[in-house]
Amino acid sequence: MNNRHLYVLTSLLILAGLALFSYKLLVLHFPLSPDSQVKIWDMEVRVSFLAKDRPIKVSLYIPRTSSNYALLDENLVSRGYGTRIRKVAGNRQVVWSIRKASGQQTLYYRATLQKLRSPDELAPAKPEPLQAGKSDLKGARLMAAMAVVDDIRARSVDTDMLVSELMMRLNAPKLNQNLDLLLGSAPTELTRARTAVDILQLAGLQARIAHGVQLSEFQRDLNVVHWLQVLQRDHWRPYDLATGEAGVSDDYYLIWHSNKSLIKMRGGKQLKATISVVLNKTAALYGILLQSKADMPALYKFSLHSLPVDKQATYHIMLLIPLGALLLVFLRNVIGIKTFGTFMPVLIALAFRETQLLWGLILFSLVIAAGLMVRLYLERLKLLLVPRLASVLIVVILLITALSIFSDNLGLERGLSIALFPMVIMTMTIERMSIVWEELGRKEAMQQGIGSLAVAALAYIVMINQQMNHLVFVFPEILLVVLALSLLLGRYSGYRLLELIRFRALLRGSS
Amino acid sequence: MLNIARRLKSADVLGINRRNAQYTLPHNARRLYPLVDNKARTKQLAMAMGIPVPELYGIIDYEHQRRNLHELLERYPDFVVKPARGSGGKGIVMITGRQGQLYRKVNGQVLSWDDLKHHVSNILAGMYSLGGQPDQALLEYHVLIDPVFQAISYQGVPDIRIVIFLGVPVMAMVRLPTRQSEGKANLHQGAIGAGIDIVTGITLDAVRKNQIVTEQPDTGFPVSGIQVPHWDTMLKTSARCHEMTGLGYQGADFVLDRDKGALLLEVNARPGLNIQIANQAGLHNRLKLVEQHQQSLKSVDDRVAFARQHFAAQ
Numbered sequence: 108m109n110n111r112h113l114y115v116l117t118s119l120l121i122l123a124g125l126a127l128f129s130y131k132l133l134v135l136h137f138p139l140s141p142d143s144q145v146k147i148w149d150m151e152v153r154v155s156f157l158a159k160d161r162p163i164k165v166s167l168y169i170p171r172t173s174s175n176y177a178l179l180d181e182n183l184v185s186r187g188y189g190t191r192i193r194k195v196a197g198n199r200q201v202v203w204s205i206r207k208a209s210g211q212q213t214l215y216y217r218a219t220l221q222k223l224r225s226p227d228e229l230a231p232a233k234p235e236p237l238q239a240g241k242s243d244l245k246g247a248r249l250m251a252a253m254a255v256v257d258d259i260r261a262r263s264v265d266t267d268m269l270v271s272e273l274m275m276r277l278n279a280p281k282l283n284q285n286l287d288l289l290l291g292s293a294p295t296e297l298t299r300a301r302t303a304v305d306i307l308q309l310a311g312l313q314a315r316i317a318h319g320v321q322l323s324e325f326q327r328d329l330n331v332v333h334w335l336q337v338l339q340r341d342h343w344r345p346y347d348l349a350t351g352e353a354g355v356s357d358d359y360y361l362i363w364h365s366n367k368s369l370i371k372m373r374g375g376k377q378l379k380a381t382i383s384v385v386l387n388k389t390a391a392l393y394g395i396l397l398q399s400k401a402d403m404p405a406l407y408k409f410s411l412h413s414l415p416v417d418k419q420a421t422y423h424i425m426l427l428i429p430l431g432a433l434l435l436v437f438l439r440n441v442i443g444i445k446t447f448g449t450f451m452p453v454l455i456a457l458a459f460r461e462t463q464l465l466w467g468l469i470l471f472s473l474v475i476a477a478g479l480m481v482r483l484y485l486e487r488l489k490l491l492l493v494p495r496l497a498s499v500l501i502v503v504i505l506l507i508t509a510l511s512i513f514s515d516n517l518g519l520e521r522g523l524s525i526a527l528f529p530m531v532i533m534t535m536t537i538e539r540m541s542i543v544w545e546e547l548g549r550k551e552a553m554q555q556g557i558g559s560l561a562v563a564a565l566a567y568i569v570m571i572n573q574q575m576n577h578l579v580f581v582f583p584e585i586l587l588v589v590l591a592l593s594l595l596l597g598r599y600s601g602y603r604l605l606e607l608i609r610f611r612a613l614l615r616g617s618s
Numbered sequence: 619m620l621n622i623a624r625r626l627k628s629a630d631v632l633g634i635n636r637r638n639a640q641y642t643l644p645h646n647a648r649r650l651y652p653l654v655d656n657k658a659r660t661k662q663l664a665m666a667m668g669i670p671v672p673e674l675y676g677i678i679d680y681e682h683q684r685r686n687l688h689e690l691l692e693r694y695p696d697f698v699v700k701p702a703r704g705s706g707g708k709g710i711v712m713i714t715g716r717q718g719q720l721y722r723k724v725n726g727q728v729l730s731w732d733d734l735k736h737h738v739s740n741i742l743a744g745m746y747s748l749g750g751q752p753d754q755a756l757l758e759y760h761v762l763i764d765p766v767f768q769a770i771s772y773q774g775v776p777d778i779r780i781v782i783f784l785g786v787p788v789m790a791m792v793r794l795p796t797r798q799s800e801g802k803a804n805l806h807q808g809a810i811g812a813g814i815d816i817v818t819g820i821t822l823d824a825v826r827k828n829q830i831v832t833e834q835p836d837t838g839f840p841v842s843g844i845q846v847p848h849w850d851t852m853l854k855t856s857a858r859c860h861e862m863t864g865l866g867y868q869g870a871d872f873v874l875d876r877d878k879g880a881l882l883l884e885v886n887a888r889p890g891l892n893i894q895i896a897n898q899a900g901l902h903n904r905l906k907l908v909e910q911h912q913q914s915l916k917s918v919d920d921r922v923a924f925a926r927q928h929f930a931a932q
Contacts, residue, residue, distance in 0.1 A: 440635060489736035492743030542745070546708050547806060600636035607622045610631050612828040613895050614622070 274351025443603030630900030645866025709746030785860030819849025
């Protein structure tokens with residue numbers, strides 16, 4: 108037998124398993140522990156208005172993945188409305204429309220956001236070509252603006268300083284003549300911003316106003332915040348409107364950039380849009396999954412998470428069986444414990460998942476003991492093998508039913524879960540145990556029975572472990588390593604632990 | 619524990635994992651297993667090679683043939699019923715005499731005709747076969763115990779196990795039934811295992827349930843130092859088992875009949891490891907030695923000579 112072949116095969120399996128595992132762990136940041144959490148924001152834009160039996164069209168700017176937040180998921184709640192998401196000048200916009208509506212109307216846009224670990228982790232969206240940077244300034248206003256440009260240019264060496272100089276002037280309590288003309292009386296923040304954009308464009312820079320929200324723990328009726336963006340080296344560099352400093356707080360989330368307002372409506376009245384956010388701490392896995400669904404559809408598609416949830420539950424259990432099987436191989440071939448049937452303990456352990464360990468052991472022992480008594484009685488009737496097995500199976504089912512009813516009447520809910528015990532396996536266990544009992548004696552039968560239960564209990568402990576459960580489900584490639592280990596154990600030729608005791612008699616003579 | 623492992627290793631004790639991984643799996647082709655798993659086929663093979671076996675009275679393959687059972691057995695006052703595919707001595711019933719419709723078992727218990735029929739049904743249904751497959755029931759000659767063993771076995775007939783590797787007998791023991799083993803020559807059930815010196819055929823110390831014993835607990839007679847009759851024949855026959863079955867690693871079980879001498883009972887493709895305890899010696903070094911000299915061990919005589927030269931009891 109060529110062991111090298113086996114070693115090459117197992118090394119390949121282990122390598123493949125570990126490579127995939129570390130890729131998911133280190134590059135995709137899949138969480139190792141089921142408890143690790145990430146911050147996920149749920150953002151909601153609630154649009155309400157009064158409709159009066161006329162066609163309605165509402166358009167709302169909606170966000171996309173920005174440089175610091177990933178848009179994981181979004182949905183629209185708008186009964187009866189036609190919806191369309193379109194791109195307008197580098198922005199996303201949802202358009203709701205309806206032929207006829209009346210009364211108070213409410214539409215929702217909901218999005219799930221996750222903070223990116225490092226800004227710009229995702230490639231920044233290529234800046235959209237800006238509409239020709241011509242400003243609509245005319246006459247005296249144009250002259251005033253040009254004077255401002257000359258003024259700030261003279262005092263700055265780079266864009267950062269230019270913007271800073273400009274904003275300082277715009278925000279000064281006492282405006283100079285030129286700016287006074289440009290801003291008019293009682294300027295709002297937005298007016299200042301628009302003026303800043305005009306002046307910067309006149310200075311030959313590409314600039315725009317960014318609108319967004321500041322994400323916080325929990326807030327209803329969030330104000331829209333504005334900041335300035337200037338294109339530099341293919342990057343939109345943010346500037347604070349109040350100070351003119353480069354950079355804005357990293358909890359600013361961009362929704363749209365344009366001179367237009369967040370929402371526009373035709374055909375209704377009393378339009379109102381409120382934005383609220385809630386911070387949710389959610390399982391890290393969920394965030395990763397939503398993100399990979401968006402970024403790497405192929406990887407997501409070939410993961411277990413793409414299955415329907417009820418099917419996933421099956422795999423949560425099924426993927427644990429290899430771990431139980433490996434444990435069984437170890438206990439049988441390295442320790443040397445004898446069990447009834449090769450995989451019976453693993454199947455029993457699966458049933459224990461439903462009943463919990465203590466109840467599982469009690470119920471299992473009860474059914475086996477009762478079944479064994481019936482089986483030993485049937486021995487007297489001299490039945491043929493298959494009818495006898497069928498009879499024992501029927502008795503096992505009757506016993507399980509009776510135990511369920513009995514424990515339910517006693518108010519013991521756990522007793523009901525006994526119905527999940529694998530009945531055929533139990534029947535075969537009873538048959539095997541009775542044969543061992545007859546052939547090799549009660550002691551041997553009890554030993555093997557207790558051995559089986561002990562192995563089942565151990566397998567249960569491994570399989571109930573949340574951490575294990577999480578690991579095999581999120582990283583099923585670990586099973587390649589499990590396969591490699593069981594292949595290796597297949598060529599284990601050392602002593603079994605219990606053999607050491609068995610052969611001890613041999614040493615007494617020699618030493 | 620580690621210390622024990624080290625000492626067992628230095629004593630060349632063969633563990634079950636190593637037996638499977640290095641001896642049975644590589645040396646015993648899967649296709650050959652049916653030859654020895656079915657005792658009827660083993661018997662045919664042995665007869666074809668002129669190796670003496672207990673005479674076969676009849677085979678029952680189907681339930682309805684049970685009716686012929688009665689007529690078949692009318693002719694024989696004593697007989698053995700056994701499953702063709704049984705293992706570990708399961709399902710073997712030895713009938714030593716008859717009184718009308720009642721059959722007397724070797725332990726004195728009495729079976730009715732119905733009991734016997736039921737037993738045959740169980741055998742046919744596969745109760746004693748590996749994996750529960752349908753089986754055949756063999757009816758065969760009931761061996762008469764050799765006087766040498768009369769004093770040291772309780773009720774049943776002892777059997778002699780010889781482990782053969784690549785046609786070389788490497789280790790031997792005799793299994794003596796006791797009261798505790800209910801007349802069965804099965805070490806698990808409390809039978810005594812006594813090693814046999816390959817060179818002389820004289821029994822060594824005996825072991826019972828991992829304890830060294832010097833005498834039969836039920837009869838009080840010493841079990842060591844007994845010359846096993848027909849030893850040379852048995853040694854030679856066991857060497858021929860290699861050609862008979864083609865298995866590289868096997869155990870041949872013989873019984874000694876008072877009148878017919880050494881009879882081959884069955885061949886086992888996965889012989890147990892308790893023989894090492896009975897011999898107070900490890901198998902592994904002997905197997906390695908045979909493997910090294912594999913090329914020069916062609917004829918049966920060579921192989922027996924090799925065994926006599928190397929495997930004397932210490």
